[in-house]
Amino acid sequence: MPTSLTIAEAALATGLTTYTLRYYEQIGLIDPVPRRSGQRIYGDPEMRLIQFVLRLRGTGMPMRDIQEYVRLRRLGETPESIIGRGDLLERHAMHLRGELVTLTETITRLDEKIALYRSIYGADGTPAPVAGNAAESNVDATPTPRRKHA
Amino acid sequence: MPTSLTIAEAALATGLTTYTLRYYEQIGLIDPVPRRSGQRIYGDPEMRLIQFVLRLRGTGMPMRDIQEYVRLRRLGETPESIIGRGDLLERHAMHLRGELVTLTETITRLDEKIALYRSIYGADGTPAPVAGNAAESNVDATPTPRRKHA
DNA sequence: TGTTGACTTAGAGCGCACTCTAAGACGTAC
């Protein structure tokens, strides 16, 4: 049988609050949810859209862009909509590829720094056997990316 | 010769504003910057710390944790400090590895969706040759990570 | 000597993304 959730159930399923679900609908971050005697019913399509939107949000896509994506989706299968959605997602994917690079770099650097700290006192807290005091040979330094709240 | 910047120069070099630099110092996100006749002088160690802090911030480490890291650093090379810093960075590195996974997944899904859109109208805007209407076969759906402002 | 740029403390304002309350109205189920 198809999914058919109340707002409270949908909240539980998504990890959002009912407030936030209504709020997202209000600002057009998700499509208007169909009602049955006035109450919102979250079916499969609704839940799938929410999950996708959350994935975009989770990877730092600006709310504005998500709103624009959902707006385009509502236009249906017109060229403008299809092309627009493709472009939006492509731009975001490109952005994410960039993040992937800095993320990988940062992890590498952190691992180096951690190794340095561990070479002085092991992860267990005991002083390491060899190792001169290489600490504060400053593994700091590097470039300067950014991430919004994301 | 060693770096020796005024606050305005440091701002330029980091992409921050002078307000933000003073603010970061005030909230302990960076160490107190040495003064010469009352004015802040940003040398190599200061700039290196700022860059590192920005890298952490850029990958979404909470300000609280960065503050804690810098606090530990100020304690010097005591076991508590070294171990604490190692732990902090290790936790963050772990977190980033998780992000790396969802990021990779998301990019894959986006690429699929983009390919779908492009199969209807090419990236150039022209209708594609073959391809039945596979659109809205709903490539949506998936899990639900989070990212703070990062 | 005057301009520039920095300093201080204190505090207001902003944009984002929620988060919650109020108050009154329904519909459904026990």
Add this chain to the structure above:
DNA sequence: GTACGTCTTAGAGTGCGCTCTAAGTCAACA
């Protein structure tokens, strides 16, 4: 028939991370 969950609109409050202003002081440079 009453309790529960939902609905609506409107608006206040929160936390984060800045961002900027005010007002007065001080030091360096041309």
